[in-house]
Amino acid sequence: MNSTATTNSPGRPRATGRYAIYARKSQESEDRQVQSIDDQVRLCREMARERGHQVVRVIEEARSAKAQGTRPGYRELIGLIERGEADGVLAWHPDRLARNAVDGGWVLDLLDRGRIKGLSFVSYTFEDTPEGKFMLGMIFSQSKYYVDKLAKDVRRGLDSKRDKGQYPHRAPEGYLNNVVDKTIEADPERFPLLRQAVELVLQRVLLPSQVLAKLNGQWGYRTRRTKRSKGGPLSRTSFYDLLSSPFYYGECREKGRVYPGAHPPLISREEFEEIQRILGRPEKPKAQKHAFALTGLIRCGRCGSMITATISKGHVYYHCTNRRGDCTKAGVRAEVLEGQVRERLARLAVPAFLEPLLLGMVERFFAETYGRGRQVEESRHRALEEAQRQMQGLVSMRLRELLTDAEYLEQKQRLQEQIDGLRREIDAAEHVMEQALETAENVIHYAAWAGRAFAEGGPEERRQIAGLLGSRFVLTEGNLLLEPNPYLAPFAQDHAELAGFKPPESGPGSAKRTDAEAPVPLGCPSGTAFKLGGLIARYEEYFPPLPFGPTLPGLS
Numbered sequence: 435m436n437s438t439a440t441t442n443s444p445g446r447p448r449a450t451g452r453y454a455i456y457a458r459k460s461q462e463s464e465d466r467q468v469q470s471i472d473d474q475v476r477l478c479r480e481m482a483r484e485r486g487h488q489v490v491r492v493i494e495e496a497r498s499a500k501a502q503g504t505r506p507g508y509r510e511l512i513g514l515i516e517r518g519e520a521d522g523v524l525a526w527h528p529d530r531l532a533r534n535a536v537d538g539g540w541v542l543d544l545l546d547r548g549r550i551k552g553l554s555f556v557s558y559t560f561e562d563t564p565e566g567k568f569m570l571g572m573i574f575s576q577s578k579y580y581v582d583k584l585a586k587d588v589r590r591g592l593d594s595k596r597d598k599g600q601y602p603h604r605a606p607e608g609y610l611n612n613v614v615d616k617t618i619e620a621d622p623e624r625f626p627l628l629r630q631a632v633e634l635v636l637q638r639v640l641l642p643s644q645v646l647a648k649l650n651g652q653w654g655y656r657t658r659r660t661k662r663s664k665g666g667p668l669s670r671t672s673f674y675d676l677l678s679s680p681f682y683y684g685e686c687r688e689k690g691r692v693y694p695g696a697h698p699p700l701i702s703r704e705e706f707e708e709i710q711r712i713l714g715r716p717e718k719p720k721a722q723k724h725a726f727a728l729t730g731l732i733r734c735g736r737c738g739s740m741i742t743a744t745i746s747k748g749h750v751y752y753h754c755t756n757r758r759g760d761c762t763k764a765g766v767r768a769e770v771l772e773g774q775v776r777e778r779l780a781r782l783a784v785p786a787f788l789e790p791l792l793l794g795m796v797e798r799f800f801a802e803t804y805g806r807g808r809q810v811e812e813s814r815h816r817a818l819e820e821a822q823r824q825m826q827g828l829v830s831m832r833l834r835e836l837l838t839d840a841e842y843l844e845q846k847q848r849l850q851e852q853i854d855g856l857r858r859e860i861d862a863a864e865h866v867m868e869q870a871l872e873t874a875e876n877v878i879h880y881a882a883w884a885g886r887a888f889a890e891g892g893p894e895e896r897r898q899i900a901g902l903l904g905s906r907f908v909l910t911e912g913n914l915l916l917e918p919n920p921y922l923a924p925f926a927q928d929h930a931e932l933a934g935f936k937p938p939e940s941g942p943g944s945a946k947r948t949d950a951e952a953p954v955p956l957g958c959p960s961g962t963a964f965k966l967g968g969l970i971a972r973y974e975e976y977f978p979p980l981p982f983g984p985t986l987p988g989l990s
Contacts, residue, residue, distance in 0.1 A: 451552050453482060454491040454520040456511050458530045460498040471496070476826075477556045478524040485554070490520050499529075502536035512540055515549050522552030528560075528573045538574030542567060606681055607657065607672055608700060618697040625700065627655050628676070632701055635677065635709060642713065646673045677709050727896035728752060728771060735910030737761040743768065752909070766912050774914045775900045779885040782925035784932045784962075789882040795963030796874040818856040825849045873921070873970050881925045924965035932962065 457474035471494050482489050491514060495507035503509075508531070514520040523541075525531055532538035544550040545567060553560050558573070560566055605611045608628045610621045627649060634645045649655045650667035657672075659665040680687055683706040684699035701709070726743035733740055734754040739761065743752045751765030784792070828849065832842040880902060888899045904916040918926070925932065 451487055451521045452490045452519070453487040453522040453524050453552065453554075454493060454511055454514050455479070455482070455489055455524045456507070456530060457492070457494045457526065458499065458505070458507070459496055474526040474530070474556075477526065481554060481556055482524060487522070487524065487552070487554075489524070490514075499531075499533040499537065502534045505537075508537060512544070515544055518549075522550060522554065524554050525556075527555055527557045528570060532574050535574070538571065541574075542571055545570075606679070607668065607676055608682075609697060610658075618695070620698050621658070624655065624658070627653055629700060631655075631673075632677070632705070632709070635712060636705060638712065642674065642677065643670070646670060649673075674713070677713060680706065682706070725893040726750065726752075726768070727893040728768075728775070728900060729897075731897065731901055732907040732909050732914070734761060735908045735915070741909050754909075766909065770912065771909070771914060772896070775896075775903070776885065776888060778903055778916075779888055779899075781929055782881055782922050783885045783929070784878075784881045784925055786882045788932065789878055792878050792963050792966075793875055795960055796878070796967050797871060799964055799967035800870050800874070814856055814860050818853065818860065821849055821853045821856065825853065870967075870970050874966060877921045877966060877970075881922065921966065921970065924962045927965070928962045 455475055455478045457471045457478065459471050459474070475492055475494065479489065481487075493507045493511055495505060497505045497507070499505060499508070511520075511523065515523070523531070531541055541550070541553075545553065545562065553562070553570075560570055605618050605621075608621055608625045609618050611617075612619050630653075631645050631649045634640055634648070635642050640648070646668065655668055657663065657665050657668055676682060681695065681697075682700040683703045684695050684697070686695045724743075724745060729741065729743050729752075731741075732752070737754065737756070737758050737760065739755045739757040741752050742755050743750055744765075745751075746765075750768035752768060752771050753765040754761045825846070828837070828842065828845055831837050837845070880899075884899050884902070888896050891899065902919060903922070904918045906917045908915045
């Protein structure tokens with residue numbers, strides 16, 4: 435999403451209103467025939483010059499509009515109108531603004547409230563009358579109908595292919611997509627080699643890993659080249675996926691549905707089942723009857739195997755899976771192990787009432803930190819506008835035959851590379867602040883609520899909460915060791931001061947308290963906030979949101 439501020443140039447008609455240009459084009463089939471973003475902006479600017487409109491902002495984004503709330507550029511446009519920073523909107527067509535009922539409703543509501551004083555389209559004439567608004571609403575509805583119908587037609591087409599046994603996706607390894615009759619056929623170069631490899635696995639003479647080495651080395655197997663892959667030796671993961679996929683004995687599975695495929699099978703059903711026994715993977719694994727909170731996270735400190743859990747005499751015990759056969763299986767009670775997790779959560783917990791205070795301080799920290807680069811950002815925007823102006827001038831010079839074809843193409847390529855580079859830099863700078871604040875919000879929310887959510891949540895919630903504590907979980911002699919998550923370090927360091935804070939008192943006379951008597955001093959939260967902000971700015975990583983929400987009591 436690109437957003438640039440613009441001003442009127444001398445000599446243009448007197449401005450009759452402040453307009454924002456909105457240009458959008460998604461990569462989906464719905465927009466294949468739509469003008470490019472650059473062309474949309476150019477045509478909107480020409481309309482603005484002809485009508486004497488002042489363009490105060492140009493917003494560009496490459497996002498689909500079929501789902502509401504997914505376009506930051508559109509939200510910025512609505513915000514400009516609501517704040518009174520723009521009086522009107524210029525766009526190529528109404529369907530650039532909305533392809534769903536909610537986004538279209540925003541435009542109609544702003545028109546009804548008089549917030550939008552002008553709405554102009556290059557390829558559609560809008561009149562601000564009851565009839566005009568009715569027709570605009572019809573166009574928004576028609577756009578939504580088109581999107582819904584397109585999705586339905588695509589689903590119907592995929593279902594039809596499945597009913598015929600056709601695989602409606604990119605052909606797996608060893609097969610090719612026949613672009614003529616839209617079927618899957620055997621790759622004449624790779625299919626025979628894979629068949630020989632499978633036969634070697636079935637003979638049990640070589641391990642599957644040794645068969646893969648022979649396939650890539652002695653037989654020179656190479657995957658096919660695609661737009662995203664240059665081709666190369668078959669990876670271990672791909673080979674084991676091949677040996678474990680029902681597709682290769684002629685069965686297609688998708689979204690819980692199983693249907694026979696029309697493609698030639700690489701192996702028989704019996705051979706597939708035998709391969710699963712060789713790999714130690716029965717075709718139909720036993721369903722897990724119990725869910726445990728900490729399985730899949732912890733390794734044994736002695737042998738490195740994963741820690742699993744079992745129920746014995748009514749109690750849950752965590753113990754080593756003993757994959758190597760030489761490790762003790764002495765178990766640790768679930769209450770003990772989960773108690774250690776609760777202790778770690780308690781050592782970094784902050785009072786819930788401090789959550790908004792800490793978040794506000796972190797926001798100010800980032801505003802100051804990233805605000806210093808505003809001059810650089812403005813310089814990039816000016817450079818982008820200048821490069822775009824030069825590009826327009828280049829076209830004019832070619833039309834007047836002041837440049838040869840070779841000169842024009844050379845200078846156009848240079849300018850386009852410069853424009854693309856500046857846009858990437860601007861996009862990256864805009865996303866840094868947004869992601870940093872999102873990370874800070876997630877970390878602070880975790881420190882405020884994770885302990886309670888771990889106590890009240892189910893096994894899956896508790897597993898995810900424990901996993902965010904750190905990495906490299908190891909169980910040694912009944913003790914849980916881990917590498918702490920660096921983002922949580924400030925809360926652990928300042929825990930004593932944070933835990934001692936008390937919420938401000940309310941009631942008669944509370945407003946008369948002096949700063950010295952106030953029950954919530956500001957020193958420690960500020961220090962914690964700056965430590966957290968510094969970590970996020972330095973690591974530039976993303977802390978995922980918590981796996982709980984309003985479904986747990988008190989966490990909405």
